[in-house]
Amino acid sequence: MRRGFTMIELIFVIVILGILAAVAIPKLAATRDDAKISKLAANVSTLVSDAAAYYTSQGQANWKTAKWGDITNVELHKDTKGADSAKDETATATPAYIVANPGGTENSDCFKITATDDGDLTIENGSDTTSTVCAGAQELAADLIKTHHFGGQGIVR
Numbered sequence: 001m002r003r004g005f006t007m008i009e010l011i012f013v014i015v016i017l018g019i020l021a022a023v024a025i026p027k028l029a030a031t032r033d034d035a036k037i038s039k040l041a042a043n044v045s046t047l048v049s050d051a052a053a054y055y056t057s058q059g060q061a062n063w064k065t066a067k068w069g070d071i072t073n074v075e076l077h078k079d080t081k082g083a084d085s086a087k088d089e090t091a092t093a094t095p096a097y098i099v100a101n102p103g104g105t106e107n108s109d110c111f112k113i114t115a116t117d118d119g120d121l122t123i124e125n126g127s128d129t130t131s132t133v134c135a136g137a138q139e140l141a142a143d144l145i146k147t148h149h150f151g152g153q154g155i156v157r
Helices: 007-058 132-140
Strands: 096-099 109-115 120-125 147-149
Touching (some): 007 096
Antiparallel strands (some): 096 109
């Protein structure tokens, strides 16, 4: 008697593996999207905390001279596609964007950040309203999408 698997047994194993793969692959894609959503929402929260810390350390919110890289370590971009970093740009001169796919060919800005001379930092929804990642991140960070006031009476050193 010969030992080994018959062709039918091998076909059944291949079919079962195919069914398992068909179930697992969409779950992996959804997990990646959930991770991007969490990262983008955390970046917005970190940006607001960093701006508050910058205001506290400086005694005022002088965004005219502050560069985005001095305010935060969050990856901010000068354009909606995420091609150029905004870290060396003055905060009031250049709006910054938090993008889902940096360096992509399409606009993937989930959040737009602008600073004003009087110390306000405004977080807005970006122009990408079609992707599930941006929509999820905007929903998760909904309480941070507003104008944050860091101006007013400050301690001048």
